[in-house]
Amino acid sequence: MDLLKRLSYHVLSNNFIKAGKGSSDIKSNLKSIGIDSDILRKIAIVCYEAEMNIVIHSLGGNLHCDIYEEKIVILTEDIGPGIPDIELAMTEGFSTAPDSVRELGFGAGMGLPNMKRYSDIFEINSSIKGTNIKMTILL
Amino acid sequence: MNAKDFAEKLNLDILVKNENELNIEGVYIGDLLSIVMSKAKKNYTWITIQTHMNIMAVAELLDLSCIIVVEDMEVEEDALIKADELNITVFKTKESAYEVACKLCKLGIK
Ligand SMILES: Nc1ncnc2c1ncn2[C@@H]1O[C@H](COP(=O)(O)OP(=O)(O)O)[C@@H](O)[C@H]1O
Ligand SMILES: [Mg+2]
Numbered sequence: 576m577d578l579l580k581r582l583s584y585h586v587l588s589n590n591f592i593k594a595g596k597g598s599s600d601i602k603s604n605l606k607s608i609g610i611d612s613d614i615l616r617k618i619a620i621v622c623y624e625a626e627m628n629i630v631i632h633s634l635g636g637n638l639h640c641d642i643y644e645e646k647i648v649i650l651t652e653d654i655g656p657g658i659p660d661i662e663l664a665m666t667e668g669f670s671t672a673p674d675s676v677r678e679l680g681f682g683a684g685m686g687l688p689n690m691k692r693y694s695d696i697f698e699i700n701s702s703i704k705g706t707n708i709k710m711t712i713l714l
Numbered sequence: 715m716n717a718k719d720f721a722e723k724l725n726l727d728i729l730v731k732n733e734n735e736l737n738i739e740g741v742y743i744g745d746l747l748s749i750v751m752s753k754a755k756k757n758y759t760w761i762t763i764q765t766h767m768n769i770m771a772v773a774e775l776l777d778l779s780c781i782i783v784v785e786d787m788e789v790e791e792d793a794l795i796k797a798d799e800l801n802i803t804v805f806k807t808k809e810s811a812y813e814v815a816c817k818l819c820k821l822g823i824k
């Protein structure tokens with residue numbers, strides 16, 4: 576039940592050079608404590624999708640990984656502009672990503688669906704002040 | 715398999731080579747990163763026309779075996795630096811994804 580460790584990263588808006596660094600670091604930390612490779616894959620997927628959404632769609636935010644004995648919790652918070660219609664945003668294929676980003680292979684509209692699919696518990700809250708996501712992966 | 719032998723068999727150029735032997739257990743072809751994230755698995759080779767540095771993060775996160783860039787796409791310099799840093803083997807070829815996939819199939823990689 577007790578939080579064993581928290582890893583935290585700043586995620587910058589529109590910075591495609593640093594993008595993915597937090598997810599990579601989380602993955603290598605979890606690998607080093609012996610997390611199973613199938614679980615690691617799920618965490619890598621949800622982390623990367625969440626991190627890239629902050630880069631692409633938000634004004635910037637943070638990514639955290641909370642490590643517990645029995646679960647890993649990935650949390651993100653950003654500073655807006657938020658998601659006006661969460662249900663619509665969760666639809667497979669829905670994306671507001673600009674063409675410049677689509678050219679890089681982002682903007683398939685599968686990020687939020689992937690986050691939901693590969694986490695055991697997926698929670699999202701959003702307002703114009705920002706978006707908060709909490710994804711729990713049970714060990 | 716050794717990366718050099720693999721490159722010779724498939725007629726690929728080696729852009730970045732890590733020190734490990736190649737262990738290829740599957741193949742995924744795609745250019746949309748979210749779909750690759752959900753479909754490609756550990757030790758898969760990834761065939762793509764994407765050439766920017768973010769593909770290296772994807773390969774690293776998924777523990778992919780290697781990346782094969784097809785259609786003679788020019789891989790960006792900073793992407794190659796990133797691949798080297800993350801220890802990811804990257805090949806390129808003039809051939810299409812389909813041609814490469816056929817050859818992989820003939821090698822017994824399915
Ligand atoms: N952190 C966020 N802040 C604002 N909008 C977001 C955020 N995350 C997702 N969205 C919105 O939800 C849509 C769907 O997200 P996603 O499924 O990840 O697809 P994609 O990133 O490929 O567009 C995005 O196009 C965007 O409009
Ligand atoms: Mg996304």
